Amino acid sequence: MSEAAIDAAPERKRGSGVKMVYDLLRDDILDLALLPGSPIDEVQLAERFGMSRTPIREALVRLASEGLVETLPNRSTMVSNIDFLNLHHFFDAITLMYRVTTRLAARARRPEDLQIIRAHQAQFAAAVAAQDALAMISTNREFHAAIAEAARNPYFLNISLRILDDGRRLLRLYYQSFEDRLPQEYVEEHEAIIAAIEARDVELCDRLARAHADQIVRQIQQLFARDHRQDLAL
Amino acid sequence: MSEAAIDAAPERKRGSGVKMVYDLLRDDILDLALLPGSPIDEVQLAERFGMSRTPIREALVRLASEGLVETLPNRSTMVSNIDFLNLHHFFDAITLMYRVTTRLAARARRPEDLQIIRAHQAQFAAAVAAQDALAMISTNREFHAAIAEAARNPYFLNISLRILDDGRRLLRLYYQSFEDRLPQEYVEEHEAIIAAIEARDVELCDRLARAHADQIVRQIQQLFARDHRQDLAL
DNA sequence: TGAATTTTATTTGTCGACAAAAAATAGACA
DNA sequence: TGTCTATTTTTTGTCGACAAATAAAATTCA
Structure with missing residues (x-):
């Protein structure tokens, strides 16, 4: 949401981006900062972190295999619901x-x-x-x-x-x-x-x-x- | 290994490639067709299935979060060892x-x-x-x-x-x-x-x-x- | 010869772009 | 007006390319 992140230091170590996004999304999901059912926009995240969609996607794939997000084919991925x-x-x-x-x-x-x-x-x-x-x-x-x-x-x-x-x-x-x-x-x-x-x-x-x-x-x-x-x- | 797969029908449904590679690698690992410790070459797999590295990588990320392969940063991913x-x-x-x-x-x-x-x-x-x-x-x-x-x-x-x-x-x-x-x-x-x-x-x-x-x-x-x-x- | 250092080659992580699929919108017709 | 169809827009999955990181090879020097 905040534009600050875009201008912030684009200097990142190769490979650290995935972990950063993964950790942050994971925390947000577990803290309910991201509510169950809410959609996750790849492009928006990419802009927010100043990186391309590729590392964002990798983080989402990992979260998906832990059951924290659900990805429908060709449709948006969303935070998993609590049963x-x-x-x-x-x-x-x-x-x-x-x-x-x-x-x-x-x-x-x-x-x-x-x-x-x-x-x-x-x-x-x-x-x-x-x-x-x-x-x-x-x-x-x-x-x-x-x-x-x-x-x-x-x-x-x-x-x-x-x-x-x-x-x-x-x-x-x-x-x-x-x-x-x-x-x-x-x-x-x-x-x-x-x-x-x-x-x-x-x-x-x-x-x-x-x-x-x-x-x-x-x-x-x-x-x-x-x-x-x-x-x-x- | 076999060149046949390269020439074979390049017509695949969008999104099916990841699952295909995932399933095949998974079976090969569980059947020990791929031995523990053996390296997995992304490029080779991409050529073999006639697709780019992106879906291959996604399959590998999934396998990694299930513990079937291990990925060292900036180094090749390999089949997980049996402890x-x-x-x-x-x-x-x-x-x-x-x-x-x-x-x-x-x-x-x-x-x-x-x-x-x-x-x-x-x-x-x-x-x-x-x-x-x-x-x-x-x-x-x-x-x-x-x-x-x-x-x-x-x-x-x-x-x-x-x-x-x-x-x-x-x-x-x-x-x-x-x-x-x-x-x-x-x-x-x-x-x-x-x-x-x-x-x-x-x-x-x-x-x-x-x-x-x-x-x-x-x-x-x-x-x-x-x-x-x-x-x-x- | 052998260890240390530089150069080359290979492989990975990331990027921007594009096409397929789905959703949203507009238009046609009753 | 409401429903169905056609068009546009948005979003995802995949691609080829490039640069960083590492491994391998070649070179230098003792």
């Missing part, structure tokens, strides 16, 4: 992946993994203290992503990141509602999970991860229930 | 996904799902009867993919397909060794799984899927053990 009708699939998947990655992290963790996990947890706690809902959402994602990394299984890591991204989009819809007592409970549950991973207590990790997933599932369900009542009131 | 050192990650993942998808299929299955699953099982049984190892590998993949489809969870489906593809590549390495008694056991286990899904017996599905996964894990481990002995003998 509100089948949230139980998301709930099933996040519950299982929380459990599996936390269990595996308890087995495979190394000292540096715990450091990284603790760093993200500190940022999450800070976001909760600051009542910064957007920061809560993203740091919470990073916390669980770090656990999935520590689990070291590339298959589970891949699906976990995908689920966490969908969750980020989902929670972003309701970021206003995060000013109740729940976030503090999340902080404490995270601490318990870290301790269990450090103690290599696989069974405890399983129980804690399951309870943690149940917690977030219940919260999302409440948010949606509330939302539906509002819809009916109109 | 033999960390096969336990594969074993963990396939065991869990067999269990989860079979369980969910028992709950979510519809009549048409069973038809599809049975069709693939029939093809698998035929491949076993014909002692056609390559057909066994691909039809076995389709059988489990059909179960994952019937489970109807897009997250689990996605990771299952990825795991099954890796398994196809892994088994393809040892397709010579399939002339022992194991395939017949697989046929019977598949039948038992189908019956359990039809009966909606979730717990039985879990046990059968786990046993089935254990079976294939054991077989792959044996194949690799045998292979290592051969290496040492040289």
Whole structure:
């Protein structure tokens, strides 16, 4: 939209353009700055970044194979919709992946993994203290992503990141509602999970991860229930 | 390689080229017609299919985001390697996904799902009867993919397909060794799984899927053990 | 001979242009 | 006026070309 980007430094390193566009579009989609269903104009993006359509297209192809955008043949590509009708699939998947990655992290963790996990947890706690809902959402994602990394299984890591991204989009819809007592409970549950991973207590990790997933599932369900009542009131 | 393709009909539908190249490369990679580590030449492919590099590149980007090829910046893209050192990650993942998808299929299955699953099982049984190892590998993949489809969870489906593809590549390495008694056991286990899904017996599905996964894990481990002995003998 | 440096050749990433396909608009006809 | 058809406009998919980056070859120098 802003013309500034056009005049700005056209000096870019060869190959960096795709990543730049990819990262920015991805963030915008996950933050709902680009709403589900909204079309993406290749030419407009090309002008905005001062590059040709080729790298833009490559970024879109990558986003498409991650399911973040959908491309109809010979027609415009648009931001993927959130499937509100089948949230139980998301709930099933996040519950299982929380459990599996936390269990595996308890087995495979190394000292540096715990450091990284603790760093993200500190940022999450800070976001909760600051009542910064957007920061809560993203740091919470990073916390669980770090656990999935520590689990070291590339298959589970891949699906976990995908689920966490969908969750980020989902929670972003309701970021206003995060000013109740729940976030503090999340902080404490995270601490318990870290301790269990450090103690290599696989069974405890399983129980804690399951309870943690149940917690977030219940919260999302409440948010949606509330939302539906509002819809009916109109 | 063959010059015939160059002269062949240059009449293609707009947009079909990418899919054609993608499908062919994908099959070649999964069948090990393209060996892990071998480089992929864009120009050569472009000439072979009589198209420019643009659609070739798009196909390669798609394959890269599925992890089937790896692209180093400013350097050639090559077929991804199989990580033999960390096969336990594969074993963990396939065991869990067999269990989860079979369980969910028992709950979510519809009549048409069973038809599809049975069709693939029939093809698998035929491949076993014909002692056609390559057909066994691909039809076995389709059988489990059909179960994952019937489970109807897009997250689990996605990771299952990825795991099954890796398994196809892994088994393809040892397709010579399939002339022992194991395939017949697989046929019977598949039948038992189908019956359990039809009966909606979730717990039985879990046990059968786990046993089935254990079976294939054991077989792959044996194949690799045998292979290592051969290496040492040289 | 062998290591370091320059030159050449190959390959990739990006660009601008063009044609096919679809959408939007205008026109014809009842 | 409303519906169907023809025309224009917009947007996508593909192409050939070029320059940056890398690899390979040739040359220099110890």
